[in-house]
Each structure stands twice: as C-alpha cells, then as structure tokens.
Amino acid sequence: MDRAEGCWIKDRSGKKYLDFISGIGVANLGHAHPAVVRAVADQADRYLHVMVYGEFIQEPQVRLAERLAQVVPKPLSVTYFTNSGTEANEGALKTAKKYTRRKKLIAFKGGFHGDSQGSLSVTGREVYQKPFRPLLPNVLFLPFNRTKPLKAIDRRTAAVIVEPIQGEGGVKLPDDGFLAALRQRCDETGTLLIFDEVMTGMGRTGKLFASQHWNVVPDLLVLAKALGGGMPLGAFIGRPEIMETLSKDPPLSHVTTFGGHPVCCAAGLAALDFLIENKLPERAERLGQYLMDRLKKMSDIGGVKDVRGKGLLIGFELETAKLTERFVRNCREAGLILGWTLHSNTVVRLAPPLIMAEQEIDRGIEIMREALCKGLRK
Numbered sequence: 001m002d003r004a005e006g007c008w009i010k011d012r013s014g015k016k017y018l019d020f021i022s023g024i025g026v027a028n029l030g031h032a033h034p035a036v037v038r039a040v041a042d043q044a045d046r047y048l049h050v051m052v053y054g055e056f057i058q059e060p061q062v063r064l065a066e067r068l069a070q071v072v073p074k075p076l077s078v079t080y081f082t083n084s085g086t087e088a089n090e091g092a093l094k095t096a097k098k099y100t101r102r103k104k105l106i107a108f109k110g111g112f113h114g115d116s117q118g119s120l121s122v123t124g125r126e127v128y129q130k131p132f133r134p135l136l137p138n139v140l141f142l143p144f145n146r147t148k149p150l151k152a153i154d155r156r157t158a159a160v161i162v163e164p165i166q167g168e169g170g171v172k173l174p175d176d177g178f179l180a181a182l183r184q185r186c187d188e189t190g191t192l193l194i195f196d197e198v199m200t201g202m203g204r205t206g207k208l209f210a211s212q213h214w215n216v217v218p219d220l221l222v223l224a225k226a227l228g229g230g231m232p233l234g235a236f237i238g239r240p241e242i243m244e245t246l247s248k249d250p251p252l253s254h255v256t257t258f259g260g261h262p263v264c265c266a267a268g269l270a271a272l273d274f275l276i277e278n279k280l281p282e283r284a285e286r287l288g289q290y291l292m293d294r295l296k297k298m299s300d301i302g303g304v305k306d307v308r309g310k311g312l313l314i315g316f317e318l319e320t321a322k323l324t325e326r327f328v329r330n331c332r333e334a335g336l337i338l339g340w341t342l343h344s345n346t347v348v349r350l351a352p353p354l355i356m357a358e359q360e361i362d363r364g365i366e367i368m369r370e371a372l373c374k375g376l377r378k
C-alpha cells in the first residue's frame, strides 16, 4: 500500500482499489479523514502517552467518554478504554464475573469476539478454539436466534455475550424478539448482558448502535474498530455501579498501559462528532438499501444464494466456497476489496465506508457483476 484516502487505496505500482470493507469495519469515515488526521496531529503535538492509573486527568479521554455518555443508550454512562475489541471483551467479561461473583458464561454458536484467550473462549467456533485448549472453563454455547434454549441462562450465569448481528459468522441478523427475550431472561436471573458491537457499532448498520434497531439496552456495550476513526481504540461502557467494580477490591483491578491513548481518543472524538453531525448512520441506512437492491438484482447471473444485512453491513452469500474464493479474487484483481468472513466461507462481507458516493457503489457493483460472471465460467 502507498496511500489511502476516502474510499480508495493506492498500491505502490499506482493501482487503485475501491474499498468495500473499510479495513474490516474500521474506516466508517473513509481513510485518512481530514477531521481525524487534524485531531491526531494536534494531540500528537501536545502529548503522547503520559501515565496510566488516573493520577493525571487526560483531556482527550474525558472528552470522548463524556461524548459517548451523551450518545449511548441510558443508563449506560461510564467508559473504560482499551486498545482493541478483544481487550474490551476481556474487560467486560471480567467485570461481569467480579460484579455478579458468578463463574458461568454463555455465548452463541457462530459468534466471534476476538482472539485473546478469554474472547476466544466465548467464540463459538470449534475449529479456532481446538488448537488452544484448555481455554476458560464454564462456557456454554447456545444456538443463535432460538429462544427456548435461553432457559439455560440461570442464577449461576455471570454474563451472556452476543453480537446483535453476527458478523464473522456470516452476517446473521437476529429474529425480531430474540434480543428482547435474551434481555428478559438476563433480568430474570440477574445475569449481565454484554452486546459486542465491535463490528456493528458507530453507525454501520443504520443506527449508531445495531441494538437500537431492536430497542434492547445491554448492561455492557463493547465497541472498537470504527471507534478510533482509524486509530486503535476499544471500549466497554456500563452504568456506574457496574463499572465501579474494577476500581476496588483490589483497587486497580484491571489496568492497561496504552488503553485510551490520548491520540486515539482525540481521533475517536473527531470521528464521532463528524459521524453524528453529518448523520452518517442515516446515510448508511439509505446507501445500504441501495446497495442491497443492486446486489439482489445480481441473482439473475446465477450463483447467488442470499443477500442480507442491515445498513452498510451486508452478507452476500454465494452457492459454493470455490465460487466465493474466485469471486473475491476476481474482484481484487479488478480493483475492488471485499471481506471474506472468517467463519463462513460462502459469505462475502460488504462494509463500505459510510461516506461512499452512489457512483462509487455503482462502480463496485459493475466490478462484482463481471467478477461473478467470470467466476461462474471457470
């Protein structure tokens, strides 16, 4: 790679690629957005890393935490910053275990929460877990989207962790009522509900957070990817009495040297302000509909099994893994970058920047049509 700007990436030979995956859901504002670059430069000019344990108040952290408190669903209000999505999930799981004094965790088949040991322990794919056993004990996996098995959530369960829309698992949407049933069962048993919105947050699905489509509020909301505007930043957010858990018995129960780096928080605040001021979630909703309509029309070529998604998080499912591989390769050769979901080898993930122009979507569709025709001919 040589440069990346807006929805385009240029390699060192001068070849240009249109980015339909945003560095896997990171570049919601496009690459190197001027507001983010300015915030990074200004903060870098003031200070980089200074201190860890809260002895000094760092304005970029406070300003971003305050802004997040204004926009996350109530009563969530307190933010703990991390460097990445997996670390944010680790922090959320530890918080839930310590707060509830319970040991059992529940997650979902097909879910993905990151690759450090705790997050991997709740990631519902045997093939990725197997080489790393033993992982965390007391983890139970339930089928996504089925309400009856939710009975397994009981008074010994510390937390249930779920992606409101499964991303890596193949862009699987919850049925209406599933997240609400989950919320209800957690309330009945005093279990904390963790929504991993690392992929679905920050406007990607047409609302600032995907769970808002179903009006369900978690106990802990986990964010990363687009949160830092292209800089490494994650967070988990909860109500004060839950988040206090980590600051006592013992004090500093969970610390991180770089989590909430001032430059990343400054970038995150610039990105969040731009996202909200320019109504990018609404734009994602509109553009997503446009893109999905165009993709559905591609079924006439053949080889397409399903098109599904929410806003600009779309799963384009083809009939075979071989065809999917050829399709993604043909697209890349023709200058279009797509995501192939790790856990589902027939689903191509589309997550373009929310700032993409309709003409750029049309250009991507043109490349995809040709790539699919070529893939089917082989």
Ligand code: PLP
Pocket: 024, 084, 085, 086, 087, 089, 112, 113, 114, 115, 163, 167, 168, 196, 197, 198, 199, 224, 225
């Ligand atoms: N959770 C979800 C839903 C993800 O999609 C990802 C990454 O793809 C993660 C967690 C892990 O985030 P990170 O790669 O920043 O550790």
